[in-house]
Amino acid sequence: xxxxxxxxxxxxxxxxxxxxxxxxxxxxxxxxxxxxxxxxxxxxxxxxxxxxxxxxxxxxxxxxxxxxxxxxxxxxxxxxxxxxxxxxxxxxxxxxxxxxxxxxxxxxxxxxxxxxxxxxxxxxxxxxxxxxxxxxxxxxxxxxxxxxxxxxxxxxxxxxxxxxxxxxxxxxxxxxxxxxxxxxxxxxxxxxxxxxxxxxxxxxxxxxxxxxxxxxxxxxxxxxxxxxxxxxxxxxxxxxxxxxxxxxxxxxxxxxxxxxxxxxxxxxxxxxxxxxxxxxxxxxxxxxxxxxxxxxxxxxxxxxxxxxxxxxxxxxxxxxxxxxxxxxxxxxxxxxxxxxxxxxxxxxxxxxxxxxxxxxxxxxxxxxxxxxxxxxxxxxxxxxxxxxxxxxxxxxxxxxxxxxxxxxxxxxxxxxxxxxxxxxxxxxxxxxxxxxxxxxxxxxxxxxxxxxxxxxxxxxxxxxxxxxxxxxxxxxxxxxxxxxxxxxxxxxxxxxxxxxxxxxxxxxxxxxxxxxxxxxxxxxxxxxxxxxxxxxxxxxxxxxxxxxxxxxxxxxxxxxxxx
Amino acid sequence: xxxxxxxxxxxxxxxxxxxxxxxxxxxxxxxxxxxxxxxxxxxxxxxxxxxxxxxxxxxxxxxxxxxxxxxxxxxxxxxxxxxxxxxxxxxxxxxxxxxxxxxxxxxxxxxxxxxxxxxxxxxxxxxxxxxxxxxxxxxxxxxxxxxxxxxxxxxxxxxxxxxxxxxxxxxxxxxxxxxxxxxxxxxxxxxxxxxxxxxxxxxxxxxxxxxxxxxxxxxxxxxxxxxxxxxxxxxxxxxxxxxxxxxxxxxxxxxxxxxxxxxxxxxxxxxxxxxxxxxxxxxxxxxxxxxxxxxxxxxxxxxxxxxxxxxxxxxxxxxxxxxxxxxxxxxxxxxxxxxxxx
Numbered sequence: 001x002x003x004x005x006x007x008x009x010x011x012x013x014x015x016x017x018x019x020x021x022x023x024x025x026x027x028x029x030x031x032x033x034x035x036x037x038x039x040x041x042x043x044x045x046x047x048x049x050x051x052x053x054x055x056x057x058x059x060x061x062x063x064x065x066x067x068x069x070x071x072x073x074x075x076x077x078x079x080x081x082x083x084x085x086x087x088x089x090x091x092x093x094x095x096x097x098x099x100x101x102x103x104x105x106x107x108x109x110x111x112x113x114x115x116x117x118x119x120x121x122x123x124x125x126x127x128x129x130x131x132x133x134x135x136x137x138x139x140x141x142x143x144x145x146x147x148x149x150x151x152x153x154x155x156x157x158x159x160x161x162x163x164x165x166x167x168x169x170x171x172x173x174x175x176x177x178x179x180x181x182x183x184x185x186x187x188x189x190x191x192x193x194x195x196x197x198x199x200x201x202x203x204x205x206x207x208x209x210x211x212x213x214x215x216x217x218x219x220x221x222x223x224x225x226x227x228x229x230x231x232x233x234x235x236x237x238x239x240x241x242x243x244x245x246x247x248x249x250x251x252x253x254x255x256x257x258x259x260x261x262x263x264x265x266x267x268x269x270x271x272x273x274x275x276x277x278x279x280x281x282x283x284x285x286x287x288x289x290x291x292x293x294x295x296x297x298x299x300x301x302x303x304x305x306x307x308x309x310x311x312x313x314x315x316x317x318x319x320x321x322x323x324x325x326x327x328x329x330x331x332x333x334x335x336x337x338x339x340x341x342x343x344x345x346x347x348x349x350x351x352x353x354x355x356x357x358x359x360x361x362x363x364x365x366x367x368x369x370x371x372x373x374x375x376x377x378x379x380x381x382x383x384x385x386x387x388x389x390x391x392x393x394x395x396x397x398x399x400x401x402x403x404x405x406x407x408x409x410x411x412x413x414x415x416x417x418x419x420x421x422x423x424x425x426x427x428x429x430x431x432x433x434x435x436x437x438x439x440x441x442x443x444x445x446x447x448x449x450x451x452x453x454x455x456x457x458x459x460x461x462x463x464x465x466x467x468x469x470x471x472x473x474x475x476x477x478x479x480x481x482x483x484x485x486x487x488x489x490x491x492x493x494x495x496x497x498x499x500x501x502x503x504x505x506x507x508x509x510x511x512x513x514x515x516x517x518x519x520x521x522x523x524x525x526x527x528x529x530x531x532x533x534x535x536x537x538x539x540x541x542x543x544x545x546x547x548x549x550x551x552x553x554x555x556x557x558x559x560x561x562x563x
Numbered sequence: 564x565x566x567x568x569x570x571x572x573x574x575x576x577x578x579x580x581x582x583x584x585x586x587x588x589x590x591x592x593x594x595x596x597x598x599x600x601x602x603x604x605x606x607x608x609x610x611x612x613x614x615x616x617x618x619x620x621x622x623x624x625x626x627x628x629x630x631x632x633x634x635x636x637x638x639x640x641x642x643x644x645x646x647x648x649x650x651x652x653x654x655x656x657x658x659x660x661x662x663x664x665x666x667x668x669x670x671x672x673x674x675x676x677x678x679x680x681x682x683x684x685x686x687x688x689x690x691x692x693x694x695x696x697x698x699x700x701x702x703x704x705x706x707x708x709x710x711x712x713x714x715x716x717x718x719x720x721x722x723x724x725x726x727x728x729x730x731x732x733x734x735x736x737x738x739x740x741x742x743x744x745x746x747x748x749x750x751x752x753x754x755x756x757x758x759x760x761x762x763x764x765x766x767x768x769x770x771x772x773x774x775x776x777x778x779x780x781x782x783x784x785x786x787x788x789x790x791x792x793x794x795x796x797x798x799x800x801x802x803x804x805x806x807x808x809x810x811x812x813x814x815x816x817x818x819x820x821x822x823x824x825x826x827x828x829x830x831x832x833x834x835x836x837x838x839x840x841x842x843x844x845x846x847x848x849x850x851x852x853x854x855x856x857x858x859x860x861x862x863x864x865x866x867x868x869x870x871x872x873x874x875x876x877x878x879x880x881x882x883x884x885x886x887x888x889x890x891x892x893x894x895x896x897x898x899x900x901x902x903x904x905x
Contacts, residue, residue: 269861291660292865340644347643347678349660380644404847408861409660412678415848419640419678430847 047562048259049542050280051555052271054287054407055435056234056264059216062201063140066147066479067439068286068457068554071201073239073262075553077124078204078222079253081115081134081183082195084552086254086559092551093461095195095503096252099129099205099223100183103195110190110500113198117181122244125221127207131176131183136208138171139163143212146202147443147479148459151468156194158186192502196460223248225255225558234436236263239557256558266407266435269293275539276301283537285554288409291349297537304544307351307533311362312551313457314466315352317417317527318483320450325395325426326484332524333374334393338386338424339417341377344529347412352530354378357517358466360531364506365463365513373522377530383423390425400428403452405438410453413529417451443480454483455532460552462506463513464499470525471495486525491516598818601894608890615883618876622690629684632669637688638848643679647671655679661865674868676858682872689850690876696766696844696851697832703770704827705820708777713808713816715778716785726778734775742772742834743843765844769831776830777823784819788812818895825888829881836877852877 057070062078065071075083083098085091097103100115107114121129138157142149142164154160158173173186187194197203210220219228225245230238239260246255263280265271272293274280283289285308289297297305319326319335326332336356345352356372359365375382390396400421404414414430421428433441442449459465468474472487473495494516501509520526534554538544543563548556592600602608629636642655647670655675656662662675673682715726733741745768788794789812797807838844839853847854852873859869 267860269863290861290864291657292862294659296864343640343643343679346654346656346658346660350658408677411847415638415678416640416643418848419638422638423641432847 044543044561044563045257047257048261049282049560049562051260051262051282051284051557052274052280053262053264053284054266054268054271055405057216058436058440059214060219060228060231060237061144061215062204062206062219062222063137063144063146064214064216065201066481069284072284072554072557073226073228073237073260074201074204075224076226076239076256076558077219077224077228077242078201078206079224079250080199080201080203080205081117082198083253084199084550085252086548086550086556088548089551090461092548092556095199095460098199098250098253104185104198106502108186110192110502111187113185113187113194115183117183118248118250119181121223121248123205123207123221123223124227124242124244125207126244127221129205129223130178130208131181132178133205133208134183134203135171135174135176136210137203137205138174140206140210140212141202142171144214145476145479147439147476147481148200148202148468149479150476151471151474151481152197152200155473156187156191156197158188189496190500192500192505193460193462193464196462196465196503200459225253226260234264236261238262254558257561260557260560268408272297272537275537278539278541281539281542282555282560283535285534285536285549287407287535288349288351288532289535289537290408294349301537304540304542305535305537308536308549309353309533311531312360312461313455313532314355314358314360314528315455315530315532316358317451317529318449318454319525319527320448320484321487321525322485323448323450325390325393325398325400326451328393328395329524330389330393331395332527334386334389334424335421335527336524337374337389338381338383339420339527339529340381341529342380343416344413347416348409348530348532351533353533355531356521356528358470358520358526358528359463359513359517360458360466363458363461363463363466364510365517367514367518367521370514370518373518374524386424396425398426400426400450401452402428402430403438403442403449404430404432405435405453406432407435414453421451439481440479442483443476443478445475445477445480445485449483452483454526458552460503462503463517464495467491467495467499467516470520484525488523488525490519598894602890605890605893608887608893611883611886612890614879615887618690618880618883619694622687622694625684625687625691628687629681633672633681633684635670635681635684637685637850638680640679642671642675662862662869664866664868673872674866676855676869677862677866678858682855682869685850685855686852686872686876689852689855689873690880692762692845692849692851693832693835693853693877694880696762696769696835697828699763699766700769700773700831700835701824701828703767704773704777704831705824707770708774709781709813709816709820711774712778712781713785713812716782717789717804717808717812719786723782727782730775730778733772734779738772738830738834739837739841742768742838743841745771745843762845762849765835765838768838768843769834772834773827773830777827780823781816781819784816785812788815822888822892822895825884825891829884829888832877832884833881 053069055069057065058067059065059070060073062074065074079098081098081100082095082103085094085096099118099121101118104113104115117131123129138153142153142160154164157171159168159171160173162168163171175184204222206220206222217231217233225242226239227242228237229240241256241259268287269290271283271287272289275283276297319332321327341354354377356377357367402414402418404411411432418428418430442452456466456469469482470486470491471482472492474482475485498509498512536549538547541562543561546559546561548559550556646652646654655671656679660677662677663671664674666672666674671681673686676682711726715723794807794811797811835844835851836853836856839851840857845851845854855873856870862869
């Protein structure tokens, strides 16, 4: 999903360093700590922490939200039939039962998923949860529409397409029994990552009757350890502990320790200083620490600050295949050949890892050890060759609009990219859009954006999650995530074939995913400019070692504890 | 004794005696000459006026500085990816994103910004843009405000009421808030054939925002002027309304126009900087003093020159216009109480 952070290796480091032992006789949460942290023996409950976010969530309504800033709170307020383990590193990528009693039983060659809803579940407003609420939730996500609905719902669930086009009154592929709690989902074809799809907050159950409209300022009730309250648009919201959660006793999903006030503040410098000076508690890991403040953090806050190697995110520039100049492969190759990743890295305060492949290093299929087809990314780009390619393409002088967010360093990256495009022979101008509306703006096909900033963090540890961005089936008229409108028959066929392989068997098709990623790089469908590392940074009030950096959702807010 | 005047009129008695006395005196000084004499005596105003002219000239010479001295353009980010000093292998921006400070060499004389661009070059090009927007916005304000103010003051009645309500609506919004609203909306869609990144967009926005600040005082003056006998005489002679407004009323507003011009210019330049800082004015990668300040905020702890340099230029420019404008007002009408209220 957009702008997420997954530390692939921190769990191993933390476990090797020290292990926190639960106090005897009291309920406790298992914690891991980094080498520099002090660890309590029991979890401390109570209190409120302040989290600063540089960008507002696109929507707190789970039926709409599809950025990291939205998923961070939604994950804890809207539990799906499955969910993820609350752990650091790769352990956090493990799918566990959520509102279902067990992981789905998969039959019919991978096309039928069956679960039973736990008994005694209540929404945060006290209303009992029924099996049919799942069908309603899925229908709502289609109608709003949720940005992932094209790839994960209508493309996968039988009858979902007919429902979305108005040809059916309900989704025929989902059958439920409120009396027994049984939910059966029939897919169009086997889809190996469907367990992960069920874990999306957007498929976290909401009550039947919730309006089929985006409700960002008054999100619907859900089932989870937290509830979202006090929403002030683009300013703040609160995540308060759900008093009904503990009684439902769902294993693997702990109750939270503190309430969280999330404040939206686009001044990243001020946010950094606030956390450094303990006037706020958590720095959102989706933001970038300004380079000018890094020395200060390293000297004053080394016990509560670290840059975490994601391994699960890719930063790239999309190039619209359906519009000039990037309908020409030579024009795209010019960008990939000439763009300087060291320059982009400087603008990002040195937090990027170089690379050219769409799959990031932690995802199976990433072509490790294979040379990049258009030169070493660390070399700084070949401007002369890029100019030559532009001339050869016949696209020299084409006006190009570069789309960019306002926040740094993304705007700085796109300013540099605009300057680079002008240098190699295009007539580029930059258009800057407010962060909260950037992806929905460029996701509107009517606008037909030519090129601009994009990023992706793994929704789940499966390469198909990345290739949804390059699959023809994912092109939607609104909330489109395939910004470049890539529609390559080979990619489409491979995604359909390899996407049916369950996550547990991915290693058997690793070579094929690698071949696909190398093909994509050669076609220059996107211009990858690095894999981001992210800041894990808190105030002195927070138990740093106990705070979980989740591979799918970033900060696990339910793991925050005061010392 | 009788005296004959130049027109052949004969005077006698006291009048003839007075005329005879005056024949030896030097001719009287006209109002414009008197104003110029007052202004000449105000050394401070002249000094700041000269400073403003110097700023304008230097900014106009931005291409000369860029090509002949710095050898780098205002949006050139080449030295992000290669060293600008081959001997020392120094880059304009460090690997952790900190730009270099003033080098006192021809290139990066005042240092680099976070994007590796030459601050001195951007300062001059930014000055051109800021001044251009300021001038165009001021012209838009003055022209539209004069039309609306003269029309409503002269005709009164329904048109006066309508125009006044329109001005009140604009005036009710704080200038910055109105500017940000209009600027944000127009930055994406543009205005008609103008795309959102055109410099004319913020100029139009600022020009509209300041209309009431000029139109209202002008209207007040016209309400007085229309009752004067020379306007009455023009009516009696059968001149059209347009002719009366243009040839009788407008010349009497000349001093007001001249006094308002620098005041609006100073405020327009300030508002442009504020709008651009808030993201609703000049769009990147175009330079303006506002964008430079906005871009430089994030590097203050390590490279405060990125904020200090455009800030000082902005202060000097606005101060020089304001001081010169004050001197001009004192010279043209020492009793005037013309102010821009915020």
